[in-house]
Amino acid sequence: MSKPKVASDWMAGCAGCHMSLLDMDERIVKIAELVDLRSTPITDLKHPDETGVDVGILEGGINNTSNEEVAKMMRKRCKILVALGDCAVFGGVPAMRNFFTIEETLRRAYVETESTDAEGKIPDDPELARPTRVRAVHEVVPVDIFVPGCPPDADTIFYVLSELAQGRKPVLKDDKLHWH
Numbered sequence: 001m002s003k004p005k006v007a008s009d010w011m012a013g014c015a016g017c018h019m020s021l022l023d024m025d026e027r028i029v030k031i032a033e034l035v036d037l038r039s040t041p042i043t044d045l046k047h048p049d050e051t052g053v054d055v056g057i058l059e060g061g062i063n064n065t066s067n068e069e070v071a072k073m074m075r076k077r078c079k080i081l082v083a084l085g086d087c088a089v090f091g092g093v094p095a096m097r098n099f100f101t102i103e104e105t106l107r108r109a110y111v112e113t114e115s116t117d118a119e120g121k122i123p124d125d126p127e128l129a130r131p132t133r134v135r136a137v138h139e140v141v142p143v144d145i146f147v148p149g150c151p152p153d154a155d156t157i158f159y160v161l162s163e164l165a166q167g168r169k170p171v172l173k174d175d176k177l178h179w180h
Contacts, residue, residue: 004054004165007039008084009046009074011067012094012134013060016151017085018042023154031158034165048077055080055164058137061087061094066129068140075141080164083137084157086150093150095134102131147172 010018018041024031031037038053039045048056056078062071075081086092097105111120137143147160156172163170 003034003036005038005049006035006055007048007053007078008057009070010041011058011060011070012063013085013087013092017059020151020154021157024158027158031161034162048074052077055082057082057084058088059084061091061134061136062140063094063134064129064131071137071140080144082145082147082160083143084147085152086148088137089146089148091134091136098134106131145170
């Protein structure tokens, strides 16, 4: 039996979930023995295999059209989709932006900040992703497994990946749900 293929990506968030994944320390070797780690933000491969993967993991909320494309591609190319961390599960800290209009947030970020020069302007180029309301992953594509936490701890991520690698759906309760 071949090892299940796993791909991950991050969107609107701080990358803390991938850092927590790396916090597994030597257990990451065990995960590498159980799965074929494909595309991730921490590898050279940046997109899930066109032929598909068994498990797709998304970290971060969806806050622009590029994030929407990432989520849709991952969903299309994976059998099981995992929303990893509070930003992916709930929208997290990035969703605080939803209390303001997109125009207000862009103006603050590019024109009004203390570090902006006198000619600060909001970027307007068709090559740039268009900002949207911040959403959890499940608001854009169906999600199979939700792993909350900010970030989820390394033990929980190890458990989830180990269970998925062995063909089991992880059950997150009791000591597997930690809030930091």
